[in-house]
Amino acid sequence: MIDKTYDAAAIEPRIAARWEDAGAFAAGAGAKEGAEPYSIVIPPPNVTGSLHMGHALNDTLQDILVRVMRMRGRNVLWQPGLDHAGIATQMVVERQMAASGANVTRRELGREAFIDKVWQWKAESGGTILGQLRRLGASCDWSRERFTMDEGLSRAVLHVFVELYRKSLIYKDKRLVNWDPKFETAISDLEVENREVDGHMWHFKYPLAGGEAYDYVEKDADGNEILRETRDYISIATTRPETMLGDGAVAVHPDDERYRPIVGKLCEIPVGPKEHRRLIPIVTDEYPDMNFGSGAVKITGAHDFNDYSVARRNGIPCYRLMDEKGAMRADGETYAEAAARAAAIVRSGETPEAGTVDEINLVPDEFRGLDRFAARQKVVAEIDAEGLMITVEDKKIMQPFGDRSGVVIEPMLTDQWFADAKTLAEPAIAAVREGRTKFVPEAWSKTYYQWMENIEPWCVSRQLWWGHRIPAWYGPDGSIFVEKSEEEAVAAALAHYVTNETITDEEARAMAADPDRRDGFLRRDEDVLDTWFSSALWPFSTLGWPDETKELATYYPTSVLVTGFDIIFFWVARMMMMGLEFMEKEPFGTVYVHALVRDKDGAKMSKSKGNVIDPLELIDEYGADALRFTLAIMAAQGRDVKLDPQRIAGYRNFGTKLWNATRFAGMNGAVHGAPLSPHSLTLPLNRWIVTELSRTVAETDEALAGYRFNDAASAIYRFVWNLFCDWYVELSKPTLSGADADAAAEVRHVTGFVLDQVFALLHPFMPFVTEELWQVTAGEGGRERLLCHTAWPTLDFTDSEAASDVNWLVELVSEIRSVRAQMNVPQGAEASLVAVSPDPETAARLERHDLHLRRLARLASVSTGTAAPAQSAQVIVAGASFALPLAGMIDVEAERARLAKAKKKAEDEVARIDKKLMNERFVANAPAEIVEQEREKREGYRLEAEKLAAALASLG
Numbered sequence: 001m002i003d004k005t006y007d008a009a010a011i012e013p014r015i016a017a018r019w020e021d022a023g024a025f026a027a028g029a030g031a032k033e034g035a036e037p038y039s040i041v042i043p044p045p046n047v048t049g050s051l052h053m054g055h056a057l058n059d060t061l062q063d064i065l066v067r068v069m070r071m072r073g074r075n076v077l078w079q080p081g082l083d084h085a086g087i088a089t090q091m092v093v094e095r096q097m098a099a100s101g102a103n104v105t106r107r108e109l110g111r112e113a114f115i116d117k118v119w120q121w122k123a124e125s126g127g128t129i130l131g132q133l134r135r136l137g138a139s140c141d142w143s144r145e146r147f148t149m150d151e152g153l154s155r156a157v158l159h160v161f162v163e164l165y166r167k168s169l170i171y172k173d174k175r176l177v178n179w180d181p182k183f184e185t186a187i188s189d190l191e192v193e194n195r196e197v198d199g200h201m202w203h204f205k206y207p208l209a210g211g212e213a214y215d216y217v218e219k220d221a222d223g224n225e226i227l228r229e230t231r232d233y234i235s236i237a238t239t240r241p242e243t244m245l246g247d248g249a250v251a252v253h254p255d256d257e258r259y260r261p262i263v264g265k266l267c268e269i270p271v272g273p274k275e276h277r278r279l280i281p282i283v284t285d286e287y288p289d290m291n292f293g294s295g296a297v298k299i300t301g302a303h304d305f306n307d308y309s310v311a312r313r314n315g316i317p318c319y320r321l322m323d324e325k326g327a328m329r330a331d332g333e334t335y336a337e338a339a340a341r342a343a344a345i346v347r348s349g350e351t352p353e354a355g356t357v358d359e360i361n362l363v364p365d366e367f368r369g370l371d372r373f374a375a376r377q378k379v380v381a382e383i384d385a386e387g388l389m390i391t392v393e394d395k396k397i398m399q400p401f402g403d404r405s406g407v408v409i410e411p412m413l414t415d416q417w418f419a420d421a422k423t424l425a426e427p428a429i430a431a432v433r434e435g436r437t438k439f440v441p442e443a444w445s446k447t448y449y450q451w452m453e454n455i456e457p458w459c460v461s462r463q464l465w466w467g468h469r470i471p472a473w474y475g476p477d478g479s480i481f482v483e484k485s486e487e488e489a490v491a492a493a494l495a496h497y498v499t500n501e502t503i504t505d506e507e508a509r510a511m512a513a514d515p516d517r518r519d520g521f522l523r524r525d526e527d528v529l530d531t532w533f534s535s536a537l538w539p540f541s542t543l544g545w546p547d548e549t550k551e552l553a554t555y556y557p558t559s560v561l562v563t564g565f566d567i568i569f570f571w572v573a574r575m576m577m578m579g580l581e582f583m584e585k586e587p588f589g590t591v592y593v594h595a596l597v598r599d600k601d602g603a604k605m606s607k608s609k610g611n612v613i614d615p616l617e618l619i620d621e622y623g624a625d626a627l628r629f630t631l632a633i634m635a636a637q638g639r640d641v642k643l644d645p646q647r648i649a650g651y652r653n654f655g656t657k658l659w660n661a662t663r664f665a666g667m668n669g670a671v672h673g674a675p676l677s678p679h680s681l682t683l684p685l686n687r688w689i690v691t692e693l694s695r696t697v698a699e700t701d702e703a704l705a706g707y708r709f710n711d712a713a714s715a716i717y718r719f720v721w722n723l724f725c726d727w728y729v730e731l732s733k734p735t736l737s738g739a740d741a742d743a744a745a746e747v748r749h750v751t752g753f754v755l756d757q758v759f760a761l762l763h764p765f766m767p768f769v770t771e772e773l774w775q776v777t778a779g780e781g782g783r784e785r786l787l788c789h790t791a792w793p794t795l796d797f798t799d800s801e802a803a804s805d806v807n808w809l810v811e812l813v814s815e816i817r818s819v820r821a822q823m824n825v826p827q828g829a830e831a832s833l834v835a836v837s838p839d840p841e842t843a844a845r846l847e848r849h850d851l852h853l854r855r856l857a858r859l860a861s862v863s864t865g866t867a868a869p870a871q872s873a874q875v876i877v878a879g880a881s882f883a884l885p886l887a888g889m890i891d892v893e894a895e896r897a898r899l900a901k902a903k904k905k906a907e908d909e910v911a912r913i914d915k916k917l918m919n920e921r922f923v924a925n926a927p928a929e930i931v932e933q934e935r936e937k938r939e940g941y942r943l944e945a946e947k948l949a950a951a952l953a954s955l956g
Contacts, residue, residue, distance in 0.1 A: 002666055002776050006659040008623025008652075012768045016134060019771075022786060025070075025078070025139040027551070030789030032073035039077040039555035040066055041539050042140060043563055043571065044148065046085035047122060048092050051132035053597040053605065053643065054564060056615040059138050060628045061594060061635060061709055062562045067139055067764035068704060069559075071792035077555045078139060079542050081146035082127050086531045087183055087191065087404055089126070090466040093118050111465050118466050132616060137624050137767045139788065146542045148534040149468070156541035157468045157534050158484045160582065165472075165482040169420045169581075170460070172472075172480065174354040176301075176308040176318075177459050179412035181326030182405035185463035186416055188530060190570045192400045192409050199397035202241050203294070203390040204383055205233035206250060209266035209279050216258060234259065234267055234282065235294040235390060239397050240303070241383070242328070242376040244269055245362050246319035247280055249299040251310055254284040256295050266346070270388040271379050272364040276339040279346060285310050302413035315351045317342070319362045320413045324463075328375045330368040332361035358413065372410070417461035417470060417527065421577070425452045428576035437576065437586045440707045441637045444565060444593045451569045458574075460530045467528030474523045477502070481522070493522055536574035539587035556583060560590040568593065592707045594635060600644035602929030618648055625766035626652035632765050633713035654721060655769045658762070661725040662755055662773050668736050670752040672777040678797035683735070683743055686750040687799040688806035689728045692719060693754055694795045700761060716761050724754060727810050731852060752777070757793045808878055809849045815875040816857040819884055822947075823873055829889050830860035836868055836881040900952060906945035913938040 023029060040062050045055060066078040094106055097117070106114050130145065146153060164170040177186040208214075211232055218227040234250060247269050252259040259282065266279040287310050288297045301311030301318030311318050319342070323329050332338060338360045345352065361368075367375050383389050400409040429452050431437045432445055439445040461470060473481045473489040479496060483489040494508040503511075511518040537545075543552040557579070563572060572591055579587030598604055599611040606612065618627045622645075629651045634641045662670075678690045696719040703711035732747045755777065763770040767788065774787035783790075816833065825831065833853065835846055846853070846862055853862055868874055868883035875882050913934050916922055923931055 002659070002663040002773075004663070006656060006769060006772075008625065008655075008768065009620070011772050012135070012137075012624055015768045015771050016137070019139070019786070019788065020142075023143075024786055024788050025141050026143060027077040027141045027555075028075045030070050030073070030785070031075040035073050035075040037077070037554050037559075038066070038069040038074040039079065039558040040560055040562065041079045041542060041558055042081065042138075043561075043567070044081045044083040044146075044535060044538060045129045045133075046088055047082045047126040047147070048085050048088045049129045051129055051136070051615050053613055053615055055129070055133070056136060056627065057594060057597050057631045057635065057641060058562055058564060059133055059136060060631045061592070063136075063138050063628075063767075064632060064709060064712075064764040065560065065562070065704070067767065067788060068792060070139070070788060071760065071763070071790060073791070075554070077141055077144075077551070079144060079146070079555075080130060080133075080138075080140035080142060081538070081542060082130065082148070083531060083535055084147065084149040084467065086462055086464050086467040086528065087180075087185070087187065089118060089122075090464055091183070091404055093121050093466075096121065106465065114465055135616070135619055135624060137628065139767070144542075148531070148538075152544065153534060153537070153541045154468060156537050156545055157529065158471050159546050160537060160578065161471055161529070161533075162482055162484055163582075164419060169423060170482075171418055171420070172415065173418050173457070174358060174413060174415050175418065175457065175459070176305055176411055176413050177416055178400070179324075179326075179410045179414065180402040180405050180407065181322075181324070181410060182402065182407045183464070184324040186414065186459055186461065187402060187409070188459070188532065188570060190532075190567070191403050193403040194398050194400055196396050197399045199239055199395060199399065201237050201239055201293075201393040201395050201397075202380060203235055203237045203392070204241075204244075204270055205388040205390060206236050206267040206270060206298075207233045207388070208262065209268060212262075212265065214261040218258060233388075234262065234296050236296055236298050237293040238298060240376065241271075241379040242372050243300045243303045243321065244271055244298060244379060245328075245364070245367070246300045246302055246321040247278075247298045248301055248311055248316040248318060249280050249314065250282045250296055251285045251288050251299050251314075252282065252296045253286065253288045253290045256288070256290045259296060270383050270386065272339070273335065276336050276364075278339055278342055278362070281346065283314050283316070285314060303411050305411050308411070308413075317345055317351050317357045318354065318413050319360060320358055321361075321363055322372055322410060322412060326372050326407070326410055328363045328367050328370045328372060329361045330363075332359060335362070335364045338362050354413070416459045417472075417529075418457040419460050419533075421455045421458040424577040424581060425455050425573070427580040428452060428573060431576060431580065431586045437588060438590050440590060440592045443638070444568060444591070447565070448568055448573065452573055458530075460533050461527040462530055463526070464528050467531065468534060470525040470527050470529060472525040474525070476521070486522070486524070489522060490518065532570050532574055535571060536578045537582075539575055539579055540583050545582070556587070557585050558588045560592055561588040562592045562594065565593050565595070590707075595638065595640040597631070597641045597643050598929070600642055600646075602640065602642050602932050603927070604929075613643060613645070618645065621645075622648045622652045623655070623768070625655050625769050628767075629654065629713060629717075629765050632709045633717065634710060636710045637708060654717060655766060657725050658720055658758070659769065659773065661729055662777060664729065665751045665755060666777065668751075669748045670755065670777075671749045672752040672756055672779060673781070673783065674749060674752065676749065676753040678795075678799075681746060681750065683746055684799075684802040684805055685728070685731055685735070686746055687802035689724065689750065689754055690795070690797050691799050691803040692723050693757055693793075694797045697757070697761065697793045697795050713765055716758075716765065720758055720762065723810075724758065727806075728754070730856060731806070731809075734851065757795065759787055760790055760793050763787050763790075805845065805848075808845055809852060812875075812877045812882070813853065813856045815877055815882075816859075816884060819873045819875060820858075823886060825886070825889055828858075830858050831884050831886075831889060832861045832863065833857070833859050834869060834872070834883040834885065835862070835864045836874075836883055837866055838864055838880055842878070842880045896952065903945055903948035903952065906941045906948060909941040910938055910945060913941070 019025065042062065043058060062078065066076050070076045097104060161170060178189065178192050180187050213230050213232040216229055216231040217225060220226050236250065238244065250267055252263065262282050263284055265282055267282055269278050269280060287306060288295055299307045299310050299316055301308045301316055302320040308318065321329060339362065341360050342362060367378060370378065401407065402409055429449065432448060439448065471482060471484060473486065473493065475481065475493050475497065481489045481492045483492055494512055497503045498505050498508045511521065539558050540552060540556050543549060543556055545552055561572065575587045579585065596604065599613065603609060603611055615627060626648050630648045631641060681687050681690065696715050699715040700712045703715060735743050735747050738744065759770040759774050771787045774783060835842060838846065843864065850862055853859055869885040871887040872883035872885045916934060
């Protein structure tokens with residue numbers, strides 16, 4: 001006998017252990033002989049991470065796919081693993097060191113000892129998220145867990161770096177990057193969080209050289225002159241005055257007539273010692289917006305990404321002002337000497353190499369060593385004191401912050417390693433354009449193209465200690481030797497220096513034989529690789545590449561990638577590049593992009609808002625199945641998931657409903673595990689439910705093939721809750737308790753068969769409760785297989801006549817119940833039903849289903865007539881009219897007045913919201929989730945008004 005209630009907290013761990021003990025999810029487990037492979041690589045979560053709602057959605061959808069394919073007998077691999085998460089992990093361990101009271105910093109500890117501490121932390125505390133994924137029910141092959149820093153993947157990373165370097169697809173260069181002054185490293189765009197903060201816009205005068213003046217003229221849109229004055233300056237606006245010290249030029253748009261008289265002339269940066277004031281040229285470029293501010297912009301190429309582009313186009317020097325900690329530079333020669341060198345560059349009209357320019361420190365002596373924000377205050381004060389500040393505006397500005405450090409990110413010109421992403425991107429663009437890899441929804445391909453076709457060099461180096469150290473060594477003269485090991489680098493360096501006659505062959509042989517003789521000969525690069533570099537190899541490195549393994553031959557390319565849209569650029573695109581470069585095949589045929597999980601009001605979850613929902617807490621309260629099913633049924637393509645815990649409670653009730661239905665079936669002798677021939681069924685009721693089951697299987701298959709997880713879940717939900725649990729169970733009760741033994745036996749057989757099929761259909765969505773029901777309904781002989789290895793339903797049966805007949809009954813009863821509820825008919829009152837001039841088929845159906853109609857719709861009588869009685873509510877089913885006389889059961893006039901009042905109230909709400917939505921200021925300024933909420937509320941009121949209008953109309 002099945003337990004009275006389903007206890008998820010007790011049963012889920014037991015089921016998980018059963019799967020684990022059986023090796024149920026090992027690669028190829030349950031596969032048919034010679035089955036086609038199906039593989040998915042899990043987007044590797046950070047080793048520091050814990051399960052959040054994004055993971056829960058992503059991994060639920062992947063698990064649905066792999067469980068379905070496993071049940072179809074495919075050779076399935078769901079590859080799990082972890083990302084080493086460079087900055088995040090280093091930060092965690094450094095915090096742990098600080099909290100320990102040892103009072104030793106990373107640098108004091110030393111690189112090797114610190115790395116040992118990280119590995120120790122990883123062994124003790126890292127990767128807890130994989131255990132949390134097990135709680136969610138993720139059916140990965142846990143025996144194949146990989147880590148981006150494990151020996152095999154590290155070997156793959158070295159191989160890729162060296163090969164790309166040899167092809168000139170990786171190189172070292174001085175370029176602008178996002179710089180985190182707290183961690184003292186370059187970071188990716190993904191690690192930058194743009195926030196709106198209170199700021200200022202300062203407007204300054206840049207005096208023209210030699211006191212020169214010009215007529216400044218402004219005109220309106222019709223060309224009429226509205227301002228003319230003589231100016232000896234050009235007006236510049238900036239939110240970062242401290243960067244003025246590094247200006248290389250002022251740019252104006254080529255079509256801006258206001259500044260045409262001074263293009264090509266020089267202006268003075270209004271800060272620093274008067275005798276050493278720098279002069280910079282006024283140039284033209286398409287970048288300045290003539291309608292924003294003064295239309296003139298200062299170009300500080302070493303500290304702004306837009307300025308950097310302008311500088312490179314126009315040969316403008318890029319002067320770096322800050323050090324790694326975000327303080328103003330204190331190195332190099334005096335300001336007077338540096339300013340003189342910069343002036344010489346302007347006079348020459350040529351731009352030296354970036355390294356030569358970088359040696360020039362244009363920070364005035366009194367500013368050197370100051371924090372960048374302290375320098376800002378000093379710059380502003382000096383300009384204001386000289387009378388060159390025009391005005392200052394208080395305004396909201398977007399400012400970049402490190403998502404982990406929390407400090408303001410500085411765009412900064414530094415020496416880094418770069419991958420030639422433009423060249424690598426070309427085959428990856430073609431793969432999508434030619435349909436070899438498809439995005440679902442297809443609209444995301446536009447995002448992919450937009451980024452890939454405008455791609456910049458990929459900065460792959462990080463100034464960290466935790467990560468894959470770049471395999472580059474520097475010789476005495478700065479020559480770079482990129483090899484897979486130090487031994488190979490030494491050999492390459494010795495050969496190089498013998499060839500250029502720096503050392504003799506004899507000296508080289510001696511150095512090769514005696515490590516002490518080459519002490520200090522080579523210096524290894526201190527940097528490590530960007531975390532995304534190793535994860536870009538994930539689809540093939542996890543399968544054993546660069547070795548030619550059986551797994552690599554079987555499971556690459558993978559079948560589908562399930563991912564969030566926020567890492568299309570940072571992971572998906574890079575996997576495409578690397579897969580095509582090294583495997584000569586796309587890493588996956590389909591990229592399914594899911595949306596965000598938001599709170600119930602549509603707001604993005606954040607700790608600062610206090611609206612973060614912890615999936616582990618939800619699992620504790622409702623069970624993993626309820627959470628999984630909620631996420632799946634709400635995962636509509638292109639629409640964010642608005643997660644309300646009450647919805648999860650509702651889908652927990654769905655699991656309970658199935659549990660209770662199975663328990664009821666068991667108490668009534670349902671036969672599980674027996675084959676069924678649908679064509680041999682005699683009862684229309686049974687032919688109907690098997691027809692509907694067949695339709696549900698087809699709907700589910702079609703939805704899953706199109707990655708419409710919500711439609712698949714909805715089809716199963718509708719069948720299980722409505723058709724089977726509500727209608728079939730109710731309609732079969734008279735047969736089960738009747739005198740016809742054969743009919744009762746057929747119902748018991750069909751009941752068990754349908755439940756078995758339901759367990760299989762629902763299993764990928766709710767694996768724990770279905771696996772448990774599969775086992776407890778096994779009977780004495782037990783089940784041949786675990787449910788996770790049982791064949792996916794392939795039912796193909798249709799009896800249109802039986803389906804139409806029973807669905808007519810279901811619809812009619814549903815309509816009667818709806819009318820009773822709308823009209824406030826007392827629950828215990830028995831009404832009468834009048835069929836108005838029914839056709840022969842309807843009359844036959846009324847007679848055939850009389851017993852069910854009376855019992856299920858609470859009817860005292862069922863009759864026919866030529867017209868609807870007075871004061872009747874009317875319904876139409878399958879083109880036939882039916883009346884429900886209400887006189888004596890309710891106060892019809894009072895009910896009509898109640899319905900009219902409720903209808904007006906709903907219509908008034910629609911009008912109120914329409915007025916709000918027509919207000920352009922509200923739509924433009926309100927948060928997007930608030931606007932969406934209003935639209936949803938409007939739709940709810942509209943439907944309510946529509947329903948009330950129909951109820952009023954039915955009263956006549």
